[in-house]
Amino acid sequence: MPDYRLYILRCADGTLYTGITVDVPRRLREHESGNRGARYLRGRSPFELAFDASAGDRSRASRLEFRVKRLAKRDKERLIAGSLSLEALLEEDQVPVSSGGGNTTIGALNTGR
Numbered sequence: 001m002p003d004y005r006l007y008i009l010r011c012a013d014g015t016l017y018t019g020i021t022v023d024v025p026r027r028l029r030e031h032e033s034g035n036r037g038a039r040y041l042r043g044r045s046p047f048e049l050a051f052d053a054s055a056g057d058r059s060r061a062s063r064l065e066f067r068v069k070r071l072a073k074r075d076k077e078r079l080i081a082g083s084l085s086l087e088a089l090l091e092e093d094q095v096p097v098s099s100g101g102g103n104t105t106i107g108a109l110n111t112g113r
Contacts, residue, residue, distance in 0.1 A: 001057055002022040002058075003022065003054055003055075003056070003057075004020050004021065004022055004054075004055045004056060004057065004058055004060075004061035005020065005021055005022065005024050005052055005053065005054060005055055005061075006018070006019075006020050006051075006052075006053055006054075006055040006061060006064050006065055006068065006086065007019055007020070007021065007024050007027070007049060007051060007052045007053075008049075008050045008051035008052075008068070008076060008079070008080060009028075009031070009041070009047040009048065009049060009050060010047060010048050010050040011041065011044035011045070011047045012044055012045060012046055012047060013044055015044065016050065016073060016076050016077075017038065017040055017041055017044075017047070018065055018068045018069050018076070019038065019065065020055060020058075020061040020062065020064075020065045024049070024052055028049065031045075031047070032045060032046075032047075050080050051079060051080045053086055055086070060090075063090065064086055064089060064090065067089040067090070068086075068089065071089075
């Protein structure tokens with residue numbers, strides 16, 4: 001079973017893009033070429049790899065990707081800086097929840113957008 005990686009790209013416009021793959025260099029080339037790259041990244045290059053970590057199997061990687069994508073940018077920056085761990089995102093009491101607006105803080109995460 002392949003080991004999936006969770007990665008975060010920092011785009012030229014300052015936004016962050018999160019994805020999963022088994023081959024980060026190949027996926028970056030796909031994003032850069034526009035061939036099979038994410039639609040979100042079109043027109044946002046150049047971008048840099050800001051974060052890359054092992055995410056386990058496909059199921060665990062997909063759960064992590066979902067959780068990271070729901071984080072506020074400041075919490076993604078904490079993940080990139082190493083002050084928030086991927087493991088913390090999988091802990092039940094650290095799960096960010098959508099409140100339908102406004103800021104909702106659970107544990108150490110703030111999901112305000």
